[in-house]
Amino acid sequence: MTILVFLEHHEGELQKDSLSVLGKALQLGGDVDALIAGSGVEGLAVQAGKYGAKKVYVADDPALEKPLPQPRVDVLAKLIPEQGIDTVLFAATVLTADVAAGLAARLDAGLNWDLVDLADQDGKLVGKRPALGDTVYVDVGWTGEPRLALFRTGAFDPVESPAEPEVQKIETQLEDFSTQAKMIEQAHEESEGPSIEDADVIVAGGRGLGGPENFALVEDLAKALGGAVAATRAVVDAGWYPYSTQVGQTGKTVTPRLYIAVGISGAIQHKVGMQGSNVIVAINKDPNAPIFEYADLGVVGDLHEIVPKLTELVRQRAA
Amino acid sequence: MKIAVCAKVVPEQARRIDPETKRLDRSGEQTLNPFDANAVEEALRLKGDGADAEVVLVSLGPERSIDALRKALAMGADRVVLVSDDTASGSDLVASSYALAKALEREQAELVLFGQQANDSDGAVMWAAVADRLRRPLISQVAELTVSDGSVRGKRQTEFGYDVIEAPLPAVVAVSDAINEPRYPSLKGIMGAKKKPQETVSLADLGVEAEHAGEAGSRTEVYAIGEPPPRGETQRIDDDGSAPEKIVDFLLERKAL
Numbered sequence: 282m283t284i285l286v287f288l289e290h291h292e293g294e295l296q297k298d299s300l301s302v303l304g305k306a307l308q309l310g311g312d313v314d315a316l317i318a319g320s321g322v323e324g325l326a327v328q329a330g331k332y333g334a335k336k337v338y339v340a341d342d343p344a345l346e347k348p349l350p351q352p353r354v355d356v357l358a359k360l361i362p363e364q365g366i367d368t369v370l371f372a373a374t375v376l377t378a379d380v381a382a383g384l385a386a387r388l389d390a391g392l393n394w395d396l397v398d399l400a401d402q403d404g405k406l407v408g409k410r411p412a413l414g415d416t417v418y419v420d421v422g423w424t425g426e427p428r429l430a431l432f433r434t435g436a437f438d439p440v441e442s443p444a445e446p447e448v449q450k451i452e453t454q455l456e457d458f459s460t461q462a463k464m465i466e467q468a469h470e471e472s473e474g475p476s477i478e479d480a481d482v483i484v485a486g487g488r489g490l491g492g493p494e495n496f497a498l499v500e501d502l503a504k505a506l507g508g509a510v511a512a513t514r515a516v517v518d519a520g521w522y523p524y525s526t527q528v529g530q531t532g533k534t535v536t537p538r539l540y541i542a543v544g545i546s547g548a549i550q551h552k553v554g555m556q557g558s559n560v561i562v563a564i565n566k567d568p569n570a571p572i573f574e575y576a577d578l579g580v581v582g583d584l585h586e587i588v589p590k591l592t593e594l595v596r597q598r599a600a
Numbered sequence: 601m602k603i604a605v606c607a608k609v610v611p612e613q614a615r616r617i618d619p620e621t622k623r624l625d626r627s628g629e630q631t632l633n634p635f636d637a638n639a640v641e642e643a644l645r646l647k648g649d650g651a652d653a654e655v656v657l658v659s660l661g662p663e664r665s666i667d668a669l670r671k672a673l674a675m676g677a678d679r680v681v682l683v684s685d686d687t688a689s690g691s692d693l694v695a696s697s698y699a700l701a702k703a704l705e706r707e708q709a710e711l712v713l714f715g716q717q718a719n720d721s722d723g724a725v726m727w728a729a730v731a732d733r734l735r736r737p738l739i740s741q742v743a744e745l746t747v748s749d750g751s752v753r754g755k756r757q758t759e760f761g762y763d764v765i766e767a768p769l770p771a772v773v774a775v776s777d778a779i780n781e782p783r784y785p786s787l788k789g790i791m792g793a794k795k796k797p798q799e800t801v802s803l804a805d806l807g808v809e810a811e812h813a814g815e816a817g818s819r820t821e822v823y824a825i826g827e828p829p830p831r832g833e834t835q836r837i838d839d840d841g842s843a844p845e846k847i848v849d850f851l852l853e854r855k856a857l
């Protein structure tokens with residue numbers, strides 16, 4: 282088995298979830314190689330060695346400077362057959378989901394996504410994928426090679442396993458259509474206000490609040506509890522609350538002692554960012570909201586009635 | 601401008617996987633994938649009052665999907681092309697994207713739109729496979745979309761904040777559900793939907809060979825369906841006015857206050 286792990290990087294750092302997948306690959310045995318694609322990224326290969334990559338392919342090209350998926354599909358589509366790679370693993374992100382799916386089409390290769398585990402069962406690779414709002418776990422596999430897999434955020438932790446990596450630079454040959462999309466502005470980490478990652482108590486608001494003005498309800502409750510305010514992707518994208526407070530797959534991963542979800546339906550995108558919280562309370566008017574599947578206490582009711590009274594009760598206790 | 605919206609019909613509720621076939625049980629009520637309604641809405645917004653603009657829905661699924669797709673026609677889409685074929689069942693990403701790309705090649709739309717994900721499979725990757733097959737530029741997760749002078753520009757959210765990507769048309773764009781609030785079909789729209797063109801085509805009509813269809817064209821498989829790992833008990837209360845007190849009691853019991 283020859284496994285290749287796609288390593289994503291941002292502002293000069295390899296991403297933690299990518300390195301976690303590298304650790305998972307090492308457990309499976311066989312040769313584990315890594316790919317770093319970007320511009321001026323050769324130095325990152327040493328970082329990859331700290332986490333066990335034996336051979337690091339480096340595609341270093343100005344055309345790969347921006348984190349766009351299609352040029353990366355070209356790089357992988359050339360490398361995989363040349364090197365006889367049979368398994369390619371990705372930590373799922375906005376970028377890698379597009380890379381993996383484009384590659385699946387290009388190579389006619391099977392892609393399993395949202396995996397939380399991968400194991401060798403009698404010589405056959407079997408992935409574990411939660412489905413139907415995580416109510417069932419499905420064992421999935423591939424009928425041919427190469428096998429492509431996207432792992433869910435936070436599925437594993439990185440494991441330090443130092444190796445002196447062999448670095449192999451590879452040439453980039455891009456398809457004409459792959460360079461047509463241009464990144465005009467690139468995202469940078471914003472740091473406004475205190476970080477929710479360190480908060481002991483978090484009160485989070487979702488679209489069920491009805492409008493940005495109702496975030497005051499969430500803020501008041503958070504204040505009474507001495508906690509921080511968080512938001513879902515839907516409301517951040519709608520401009521109700523700043524990105525720095527977003528919890529979920531494309532936001533922060535938080536593990537507070539208490540997480541109160543207000544008007545949040547609890548899509549997978551949100552769940553992966555907060556399921557490690559110690560106690561989860563959900564308030565939502567929709568009895569079928571997925572969040573009730575994994576809350577410790579689910580309250581079906583009108584948040585506009587419940588939250589102000591709850592805030593008042595918490596204040597009285599504190600006083 | 602011609603805009604193609606790729607739409608999926610999904611089970612309305614009570615989702616289950618058939619233990620025999622290990623496929624999703626699609627026997628119950630069907631509905632337009634809610635995330636695809638955002639793509640339909642965006643297409644209608646871009647179309648505006650343009651008399652020479654057209655919004656065509658392209659979908660893969662069983663023949664009865666047409667009923668659920670009619671919702672998009674009622675919202676204002678102009679016509680539907682449903683690729684329906686018994687040999688297509690069991691298609692994974694590789695096979696579905698192949699058939700979808702063939703249907704889209706026939707349409708030659710300047711803009712191909714997708715919704716953020718399929719709410720049955722939680723798949724959120726189809727657009728990238730289709731873009732590669734069509735050899736067109738791709739922008740995904742778009743929360744703000746503008747089209748001008750033969751190019752498309754999308755603002756979107758990633759793990760690191762917001763970025764902006766621009767691409768020339770023809771292009772493939774996947775929109776986030778934050779991009780808009782899909783309209784409700786009007787009564788007039790619902791009445792008019794039945795009269796709009798609704799075409800069903802087979803894989804053979806599209807020139808999809810048997811080796812690219814269904815299980816033969818797929819590269820993944822499902823071995824087993826199992827239980828999720830056990831988690832703690834979930835307590836449930838329906839608010840009768842006493843919920844705030846009950847929440848406080850619960851928090852005290854869990855020493856979370």
